[in-house]
Amino acid sequence: MKIAIAQLNPTIGDLANNAQQILNAAKIASENNVRLLLTPELSLCGYPPRDLLLNPSFIESMANVLQQLAQNLPPNIAVLVGTVEPNSKAHVAGGKPLFNSIAWLENGQLQQIFHKRLLPTYDVFDEYRYFEPGLQANAFTLDNLHIGVTICEDLWNDEEFWGKRSYAINPIVDLAQLDVNFIVNLSASPYRVGKHKLRESMLRHSASRFNKPIVYANQVGGNDDLIFDGCSFALNRTGEVVSRAFAFETDLVLIEFDEEKRDLIPANSSSLRGEGKISPLPETEDEEIWGALVLGVRDYARKCGFSKVVIGLSGGIDSALVAAIASSALGSENVFGILMPSPYSSDHSIKDALELAENLGIATEILPIGDLMTGYDKTLEKVFADTSFGLAEENIQSRIRGNLLMAIANKFGYLLLSTGNKSEMAVGYCTLYGDMNGGLAVIADVPKTRVYSLCNWLNAEGLGTGEQKNANLSSIRQEIIPTNIISKPPSAELKPGQVDQDSLPDYDILDDILQRLIHEHQSSAQIIAAGHDATVVNRVMQLVARAEFKRRQAPPGIKITDRAFGTGWRMPIASRWAVNN
């Protein structure tokens, strides 16, 4: 039996176009004699649909579009489509009104529906908000083959692999008892660094533990803060990868269930892109993160209806990296860099920013803000009498720049990209309504030390070659980020001679403290015991707690770590914990 994974990139809520994507994949698959086509979790509405699921008319539309899709599919192909199914017993038995389901479509109609059994409610996941868990093992028979169906989290409870249980049941145990021939998993698994490796090693463990081949179909694409990296794959019963789809791109991958061997093998026809082959995973974390960020910018812009972006270019490393990402994502002709020097700006900041723009091939404008600074000083003269220059005046500069950037974005219909990194967002070293302005915070989950690493990788890599890299940068010369941008001490340049390390510990120290605090949930005692200075640790913890009000008002930031300041970060603002402790 020939099986295909459609690694699709749906737009949330765009039911008609998402159905069309599924239909297109089914047609190509059918032409290649595919018998079973897999699509990602909730492929009809895109994942995560969030509170759109609370609209009864949205649920009705999904049912209608699903029925229409079933009728339009080519003959002789079974298609598994991710959708939701009303829980008809909810009001009587108690329970949530929907199931997160997979519909088996064939012969013009819905043949069977399967419900997700394990519902994640951690980090960015809120599935219990909408869904009732399914209670039964999901399997069906197609041409004498018995196929187990699981949805994303259903396969994330292998207590042998994790060393603990997260849920009382493990659906794969039930499927093994049903003696299925192979198991499919339809997923929408958000990206973080190394996630594809984790998925493969987890499912390799499950495949060999239960002696069952597994086909894993993942969503691809950026949806607000979440990136779905694709990297779908198929494992044989010993846990070997027999096929793998691209990272960060749509794909259609064929595999075959060999009925003699009773196992999955690569498909042997060759008319499809990527068919039968094992796409390589990104080689380094930097390459991987770069791919995620480029996809995140491209999809956010496209799905929100923007083709062009504007970025404030300070001459610093953060805005340089964001400009490079945007150029790769959208083409340098669609990126506009605005330089807004103040009297406190260094000469090199203009020179560096212009050199970067030239390297990237992006257009720039220079809008000095000195006169506007004077204008605010005059307007506030009486109110600010007898006070001295401080944070308020620094913030005014940042907010002048934010206003100019938004004016250009509003005037020409551009998307403003903000350029703050995670280290800044963590300690509040950023200006709300100033440099935090933007529709998307491209590197808000990228620590400063990783910003450096990405820029060095970019300069070494040079881009322009390889399937993973975008053709838009092919004409760019080797060193994209000017050396001086990487080597000079980072500075907000909001007062004369200012550098970041006047206010903050060195970034390697800061990022290590933040990693322990945010990702590893360590206490101050534990962080100090790891060798950090107590005063520094306590100050950083206070800064992180006090910056919560800024983060609450930040744009969505592309998530690349296991704990981003986004939908998976839910902290009170008016709180005393970290301030006291």
Added chain:
Amino acid sequence: MKIAIAQLNPTIGDLANNAQQILNAAKIASENNVRLLLTPELSLCGYPPRDLLLNPSFIESMANVLQQLAQNLPPNIAVLVGTVEPNSKAHVAGGKPLFNSIAWLENGQLQQIFHKRLLPTYDVFDEYRYFEPGLQANAFTLDNLHIGVTICEDLWNDEEFWGKRSYAINPIVDLAQLDVNFIVNLSASPYRVGKHKLRESMLRHSASRFNKPIVYANQVGGNDDLIFDGCSFALNRTGEVVSRAFAFETDLVLIEFDEEKRDLIPANSSSLRGEGKISPLPETEDEEIWGALVLGVRDYARKCGFSKVVIGLSGGIDSALVAAIASSALGSENVFGILMPSPYSSDHSIKDALELAENLGIATEILPIGDLMTGYDKTLEKVFADTSFGLAEENIQSRIRGNLLMAIANKFGYLLLSTGNKSEMAVGYCTLYGDMNGGLAVIADVPKTRVYSLCNWLNAEGLGTGEQKNANLSSIRQEIIPTNIISKPPSAELKPGQVDQDSLPDYDILDDILQRLIHEHQSSAQIIAAGHDATVVNRVMQLVARAEFKRRQAPPGIKITDRAFGTGWRMPIASRWAVNN
């Protein structure tokens, strides 16, 4: 048996001070021969603690503070304290690492722990993110009385009252079978209009259905976007209210379980404030909402460490209402109004704003923004060449004002209050990084028609009398909001002659459409069938969808309805649903 409800106002995470509040209440109760003291759900850490619960050191601290509290309590009083308890079997059996629990403290130690059984995961609630549900009925025996213990949601599944089940089990059924003498419910139930009436009628139904007296102890206070209204109460077995605590204030209320009657009765000693009495509920929805908003501003400022606030006064009704609320919450001497007229501002806008400030007794400054507008025009002259005045220029004005307000807030350590109403926030008739700026969006959940109603109520009521009203306004003359502010057509005054209804339908029409769309989840077809113009309905739906990016970056707004644009509103931004449909 004498029982007391401590209607407390904890600060999230401030364990030592929250424990002190409990201890203080226990001492007073003990002096009044109270045998059993009730405190709200999670009274030790405050509700909702959100992701603070992910820190192991936070959980450890709670255990330590709880133990210390047990040792400090006076003798001969049993105290029920809201806390969390680790789920020791989580890793083996699968499940969340914590329970949402009630600790029975007495004789210097923890006597017994009870776990919440029904975990809400709708609207603002994320309890399954942190907690495992308890599986057993909770009851204990004190002085021969058998007492059933429930935690908030545990009593929200009376299928007779709701006409449907939300959960498979109903804990009160189990308690009735155990034949408890009375049931306590420890809650942190967020406010929305009419919520206290709903709670009482729901529990009156349960009390009489099961023939069990119920004591309902609720949290009070503002925690970010959520207001807890208090209004704790006790019902006898026929469902009659025998005692009720204040709305929007801390309180300590005594009741008595009469062992002859086997029922709850008002306590007959009289040394405590509010003792034995039934506090009246607010008489009108306006009075109730006013109380919620005043408490929300007072607590957000206090718990974040601010004593003074700054507000942009436009001469319009929204900023007038916010200034009145802030004056009541913090005292007019702590409220600063900034007038920022532009060349497009009408004469009456200054006059009206100054008259309002005089009525409220708040200080003002006038900072004209014309020169800064010219400054931006000049700075952008080349970039904006050959374009005409439009939204970009309107937004610049709003962002100049936002920058000035933040400069003053930053310089003097004031909290900036933003003044946008819910109707504006819904359709995006507001400027991100401009008039949306602020630490708290006071009326972001108040529709424009309700803004008028509140102002009229305020003018009629006159304040200065009654326990619900704040003494700070006692010297204010009758008509607080100048008549002209209420009667003139609303306008953003961002271009000559502009009024809101150039861009939006009349507010009574808009608010009705929004009510149907946002609160009742109606489809466009349903809203049109209700009598609204199809073009208007579809335009409003598109505006609402397109403004999602603004709402995502809005400050926390005080929730007063069943569906606010806050932690309980989880919408995708890059989405096509409402735009297509």
